[in-house]
Amino acid sequence: MTVLVVGAALVDDLAHPTRVLAARRTEPPRLAGGWELPGGKVEDGEGAEQALHRELAEELGVAVRLGAELPGPLAGAWDLPPSARLRVWLAVVTDGVPAPLEDHDELRWLSRDQWRSVAWLDADLPVVAALEALADRDDDRDGAARP
Numbered sequence: 001m002t003v004l005v006v007g008a009a010l011v012d013d014l015a016h017p018t019r020v021l022a023a024r025r026t027e028p029p030r031l032a033g034g035w036e037l038p039g040g041k042v043e044d045g046e047g048a049e050q051a052l053h054r055e056l057a058e059e060l061g062v063a064v065r066l067g068a069e070l071p072g073p074l075a076g077a078w079d080l081p082p083s084a085r086l087r088v089w090l091a092v093v094t095d096g097v098p099a100p101l102e103d104h105d106e107l108r109w110l111s112r113d114q115w116r117s118v119a120w121l122d123a124d125l126p127v128v129a130a131l132e133a134l135a136d137r138d139d140d141r142d143g144a145a146r147p
Contacts, residue, residue, distance in 0.1 A: 003084040004077075006052040007039030008091040009131050010098065014067035017090065017135050018112050020128075023059070023104040025121070035118040037088060037127060038104070048087055059103055062096035070130050080123045088127050
């Protein structure tokens with residue numbers, strides 16, 4: 001059975017993201033020290049977006065407004081080995097200040113030129129690449145220079 005996991009690319013602006021929040025995992029031991037986009041498993045009876053709101057409140061102590069989903073290559077989801085699929089939404093914080101309350105020991109807001117400065121977990125790398133492509137496409141439309 002495939003487990004559905006949801007994640008948020010917490011950004012500074014849904015239309016033109018220039019910063020993203022990275023969270024360093026503490027558990028499980030095989031993932032400890034790796035950086036990821038925050039989120040977690042969808043529980044029985046829960047919708048994906050509902051689960052994401054719950055996970056961000058539990059893990060970071062924040063409320064968010066969801067933006068567009070960042071579709072992955074597997075029916076809109078991203079592969080999360082060994083038996084999970086990840087769906088990711090852009091999101092902005094609407095209430096609270098992100099803090100590492102659960103499953104993480106450090107958070108970092110990364111500016112666009114720092115998005116590759118942390119050791120992202122392997123499963124998050126393609127999502128970060130898609131986020132970069134989105135930000136670069138926005139830069140190209142605006143005529144702005146990329147960092």
